[in-house]
Every structure is written in C-alpha cells, then in structure tokens.
Amino acid sequence: MSKATLFSLPRPGLRWLPVWRRNFLVWRKLALPSVLGNLADPLIYMLGLGYGLGALLPEIGGVSYVSFLAAGTVVASTMNAATFEALYSGFSRMHVQKTWDAILNTPLTLDHVLAGELVWTASKSLLSGLAILLVIAMLGLSASPLALWTIPVIFLTGLTFGALGLIICALAPSYDFFMYYFTLFITPMTLVSGVFFPADQLPPLLHAIAAWLPLSHAVQLARPLLNGQIPANAGGHVAALACIATLAFYVATILTRRRLLK
Amino acid sequence: MVTLSPEDALSVSDLRKSYDGNEVVAGIDFRVTRGTCFGLLGPNGAGKTTTLRCCLGLTVPDGGTIRLGGHTVPEEAEKARANVGVVPQFDNLDPDFTVRENLIVYGRYFGLSNAAIDARIPDLLDFAGLVGKADARIQTLSGGMKRRLTLARAMINDPDIIFLDEPTTGLDPQARHLIWDRMKQLTTRGKTLILTTHFMDEAERLCDRLAILDHGRMITEGAPRNLVATHIEPQVVEVFGDEAADWAREHDTLGERIEVAGETAFFYCQDVAPLLSALHDQPGLRYLHRPATLEDVFIKLTGRELRD
Numbered sequence: 228m229s230k231a232t233l234f235s236l237p238r239p240g241l242r243w244l245p246v247w248r249r250n251f252l253v254w255r256k257l258a259l260p261s262v263l264g265n266l267a268d269p270l271i272y273m274l275g276l277g278y279g280l281g282a283l284l285p286e287i288g289g290v291s292y293v294s295f296l297a298a299g300t301v302v303a304s305t306m307n308a309a310t311f312e313a314l315y316s317g318f319s320r321m322h323v324q325k326t327w328d329a330i331l332n333t334p335l336t337l338d339h340v341l342a343g344e345l346v347w348t349a350s351k352s353l354l355s356g357l358a359i360l361l362v363i364a365m366l367g368l369s370a371s372p373l374a375l376w377t378i379p380v381i382f383l384t385g386l387t388f389g390a391l392g393l394i395i396c397a398l399a400p401s402y403d404f405f406m407y408y409f410t411l412f413i414t415p416m417t418l419v420s421g422v423f424f425p426a427d428q429l430p431p432l433l434h435a436i437a438a439w440l441p442l443s444h445a446v447q448l449a450r451p452l453l454n455g456q457i458p459a460n461a462g463g464h465v466a467a468l469a470c471i472a473t474l475a476f477y478v479a480t481i482l483t484r485r486r487l488l489k
Numbered sequence: 490m491v492t493l494s495p496e497d498a499l500s501v502s503d504l505r506k507s508y509d510g511n512e513v514v515a516g517i518d519f520r521v522t523r524g525t526c527f528g529l530l531g532p533n534g535a536g537k538t539t540t541l542r543c544c545l546g547l548t549v550p551d552g553g554t555i556r557l558g559g560h561t562v563p564e565e566a567e568k569a570r571a572n573v574g575v576v577p578q579f580d581n582l583d584p585d586f587t588v589r590e591n592l593i594v595y596g597r598y599f600g601l602s603n604a605a606i607d608a609r610i611p612d613l614l615d616f617a618g619l620v621g622k623a624d625a626r627i628q629t630l631s632g633g634m635k636r637r638l639t640l641a642r643a644m645i646n647d648p649d650i651i652f653l654d655e656p657t658t659g660l661d662p663q664a665r666h667l668i669w670d671r672m673k674q675l676t677t678r679g680k681t682l683i684l685t686t687h688f689m690d691e692a693e694r695l696c697d698r699l700a701i702l703d704h705g706r707m708i709t710e711g712a713p714r715n716l717v718a719t720h721i722e723p724q725v726v727e728v729f730g731d732e733a734a735d736w737a738r739e740h741d742t743l744g745e746r747i748e749v750a751g752e753t754a755f756f757y758c759q760d761v762a763p764l765l766s767a768l769h770d771q772p773g774l775r776y777l778h779r780p781a782t783l784e785d786v787f788i789k790l791t792g793r794e795l796r797d
C-alpha cells in the first residue's frame with residue numbers, strides 16, 4: 228500500500244450506517260440479557276462501596292461518598308463497556324468471524340466499517356452509562372437537570388474509549404493480548420482518575436500526569452454535572468476527549484488498513 | 490501485454506504483488522469476456538486469492554493495471570464492487586443471524602432498501618435450494634447449504650460479475666454438483682464468472698477459458714480442450730503394480746513420454762496399440778487406459794511435488 232493510501236484521512240460519510248445496523252441487530256437478538264449483566268457489576272460496587280464504605284467516610288466536596296462514587300461509576304462503566312465492545316467483539320468480528328472481510332467485498336470500505344464500529348461502540352456504551360444514570364436518579368443521588376448533560380459526556384467518553392480500543396484490536400494477535408491493555412492501562416487509569424477517590428489525594432506528580440488521562444477528563448465533566456454544577460474548564464475537557472478520540476480513530480484506521488488491506 | 494477493452498468484464502495486465510520480498514503474483518495477464526466463465530487453476534499458494542483480492546481492490550498491487558466492469562481498480566474499486574458478487578474462499582456468514590437476516594444485512598451494505606431485499610429473497614432461496622430455510626440459524630446448515638447461501642448472498646445485488654474463490658473445496662460430491670449446476674445457470678443468464686480452483690474436473694467442466702497459475706506466474710492460458718490438445722499426448726495409460734516402475738523403464742519406447750510416481754507409471758501416447766499389446770502379456774501388471782485430461786496438463790506443467 229502506498230504511503231498516501233495508508234495515511235489518507237478516513238472519509239466514511241454516512242455509509243457506515245449499515246455496519247452499525249448489523250451490530251445493532253445482533254445486539255437486539257442476543258445481547259439484551261447482557262445489559263443486565265453489564266449493569267449489575269458496577270451497581271454492586273457503587274452501592275456496596277458507596278453505602279458501606281461511605282458510612283465510614285466524611286462528605287467529599289459537600290456530597291456523600293455514594294454520590295461522589297456515582298459519577299465515577301457512570302464514566303468508568305461507560306469506559307469499560309466501550310473497551311470490551313471494541314476489543315472482544317471487534318476482534319471477533321474482524322479476526323474470528325471475518326465479518327469485516329465479508330463487508331469489504333461490498334462497495335463499503337474499511338473506513339465505513341471502522342466508523343460503523345466506532346459509533347456502534349459508543350452507542351452501546353451510552354446504553355450502559357444511561358442505565359446507571361437511571362439508577363442514580365431513582366436513588367435520588369442526583370436531582371439537578373444539569374445531570375442530563377452527562378448524556379453527551381457519556382457518548383463522547385464512549386467514542387474516546389471505542390477509538391482507543393480499536394487501536395488495540397488492530398494490534399492484537401489473539402484475545403489474550405487484551406489482558407495487557409486492561410492491566411497496564413485501563414485498571415491503573417481507573418484508580419488514578421478520580422473514580423473512587425479525589426485525584427488530588429495522589430502524590431502531586433502522579434496527579435499531574437493523571438489529569439491528562441482521558442478518564443480524568445470524563446470524570447471532571449460528569450461529577451459536577453451530576454451534582455448540579457457547571458464543570459470548571461468544561462470546554463477544555465470536551466476538547467481533550469474529542470482530540471484523543473479523533474487522533475485514536477485515525478491511528479486505528481491506519482493500523483487496521485495495514486493489517487487487513489496489505 | 491493485454492490491450493484494455495471496455496467490452497471485457499475483467500482485464501488484468503502485468504499484475505504484480507510481493508509480500509515480504511516474495512513475488513506471489515509475478516506478472517499476470519488475462520481478460521475475461523462478458524458472459525463467460527474464466528478459471529484460475531493452480532496449486533495452494535499459487536497466488537489465486539491474491540490475484541482476486543487485487544481485482545477487487547482489497548489490496549493495492551505493486552504493478553500492473555486492472556479494469557473490472559468498466560472501472561479502473563483500485564481507484565474506482567467501490568464503484569466496480571457495486572456490480573460484483575464475491576464467494577470468498579472461507580465462509581464468513583454471520584453466525585448470529587438466520588438465513589434471511591444474513592441476506593438482509595448483506596443487501597444493506599449495497600445500499601438496498603429492506604423492501605428491495607425482501608423482494609429478492611424468495612428467488613435467492615430458491616436458487617440456493619434453501620426454500621423453507623429462511624428462518625434457520627446458520628449453525629444448523631450443512632457445509633453445502635452454507636456454501637450455497639454464500640453464493641445466494643453474493644447475488645443479492647444482482648451483479649453482472651461473480652468471483653468464486655474455491656467454491657467447492659471441502660464439499661461432498663452431491664454438494665459440488667449442485668454448486669456446479671447453479672454456476673452453469675448463472676452463465677446461461679449471461680453472468681460472468683471468475684473461478685479459482687484446484688479441481689481439474691471442475692475447471693474442465695465449467696470454464697470457457699482458464700489460466701494455469703504456479704508460483705505467481707501464468708504458465709498457460711486457453712480453452713480447456715485446447716490446452717489438452719496442445720500440451721499433451723491424447724492417450725494416457727496408467728500402469729500399476731510392484732514391478733510397474735521397472736517395467737516402464739525397460740519399455741520406455743512404448744510411450745512418447747513416461748512418468749513414474751510411486752508404484753504407478755504414466756505412459757503418454759499418440760498410439761497406444763503397441764503398449765496395450767505388451768501389457769497384455771504381463772498378467773502381474775494392472776493398467777488403466779483413458780484419454781488425456783486437464784489434470785495431465787496440469788501435472789506436466791507444474792510437476793508432481795507436493796505443495797502446502
């Protein structure tokens with residue numbers, strides 16, 4: 228493949244929609260039960276830690292620990308849903324079932340496939356995020372109308388981690404590879420991004436580094452919104468997530484072209 | 490060099506493709522007239538699939554020109570593929586879907602509406618011999634049924650040109666015959682077929698013209714009958730038995746060309762009468778007399794050593 232073809236900007240237009248619809252149809256048929264599964268895990272942590280541990284803890288920034296944890300849970304489970312979809316489901320469609328190869332034999336191109344996968348991943352993670360948001364509202368942990376703004380934040384978070392996941396998918400020789408990504412990136416990031424405790428508890432250097440991580444930006448948008456405040460530097464965090472998502476998607480496109488179209 | 494002419498369904502000229510310094514397609518030229526079946530015949534690793542992937546614009550060749558259905562590939566590959574159907578070497582049906590859902594989802598990739606696809610499904614199921622299977626899950630289909638569904642799926646956009654990469658590999662004889670029958674139907678309807686195979690009988694039976702490929706090179710090209718007539722003596726006698734090899738060496742004047750493989754000696758002859766009468770006096774040897782086939786041409790041109 229020539230350099231120009233390999234590095235050309237993706238131009239999916241709107242023709243990725245049939246790819247999105249394919250994944251949606253599978254999900255509608257088979258994966259509905261998995262929504263409950265996806266939901267149970269983060270909720271158990273949120274409620275168990277939130278009320279159990281929270282009873283021992285003072286308020287954080289004027290809210291109870293369970294309310295504090297709720298915002299972290301929304302973005303962390305969005306991240307996890309997007310990551311799982313892009314890694315495991317994406318890899319199975321790309322490598323195991325050869326679904327992408329089948330699509331490439333039609334007028335659609337790899338750019339359409341990847342854009343469809345990305346938007347699908349964000350859509351599916353949006354659903355996870357929304358479900359947790361709903362529980363938060365029902366428990367009365369957030370009552371402000373500003374909380375509705377977390378919905379686009381969830382979608383943007385899903386796009387960002389979907390795009391990052393597609394990079395890993397493009398590099399993976401097998402499913403085992405994904406353990407490294409979780410162990411070396413996702414899990415440590417969850418711990419330092421202010422999901423479970425305020426990030427300023429960290430040593431200053433680590434705090435400064437953590438502030439650059441995509442999950443930190445998402446937390447710093449979602450938490451104030453759920454508590455009824457406008458986030459400080461909202462534009463900066465949105466721009467950071469959008470930049471990471473765009474760049475990651477471009478890199479994922481190049482890597483997948485190199486893998487499948489050589 | 491092949492001159493590019495708009496009438497051809499596909500024309501390929503001086504196609505080259507290397508992987509890691511290995512030229513796996515090393516300067517291939519051919520053209521496929523509309524409404525005919527063209528075969529790429531070659532052992533494993535000859536470069537058949539790579540050639541098809543180049544033709545479909547799925548990989549960019551290192552050299553050469555390709556025109557498919559009036560479009561230049563890879564530049565206009567998306568447009569070209571809109572009028573093409575593909576049966577890939579390995580089935581990639583959607584395991585999560587039923588037969589009908591597979592067709593619907595695939596049709597959408599061509600921009601077809603649900604209504605347009607629904608309207609085509611009964612005909613396609615009929616064509617594929619899958620009437621009554623519309624709501625069957627893919628896992629419940631036999632290998633032959635899956636292959637036929639893949640063929641039906643390739644027809645969803647009513648293409649003029651259909652690529653089939655080893656469509657019958659791994660199928661039992663009944664299932665192969667059914668696929669062959671459908672392919673015949675397609676050429677009768679004026680479709681152009683481009684077929685890769687390593688089955689000689691398949692190529693001989695289906696192809697109007699074929700090219701024999703080995704190590705990325707085209708060794709010969711033509712109508713199957715003509716290839717047999719030009720490359721090989723018309724009669725073959727296969728002699729079997731423990732002593733066949735030794736006997737053949739002692740009687741090497743009885744055939745124009747003799748090849749020994751294991752316990753079988755192949756005599757390629759213009760006139761078999763002297764050989765047959767000599768064999769008559771050798772009760773210890775069994776033999777089979779048959780006309781030369783494409784397989785003999787293939788073996789002559791590509792050798793007997795194993796490929797994998």
Ligand SMILES: Nc1ncnc2c1ncn2[C@@H]1O[C@H](COP(=O)(O)OP(=O)(O)O)[C@@H](O)[C@H]1O
Pocket residue numbers: 489508509513531532533534535536537538539540
């Ligand atoms: N993507 C690839 N990367 C490296 N080598 C490849 C790739 N695709 C094919 N090859 C090599 O090219 C040669 C021809 O392969 P292929 O076109 O699949 O042959 P055929 O379809 O005739 O069996 C083989 O040696 C194969 O290993």
Ligand SMILES: [Mg+2]
Pocket residue numbers: 537538539578654
């Ligand atoms: Mg092949």
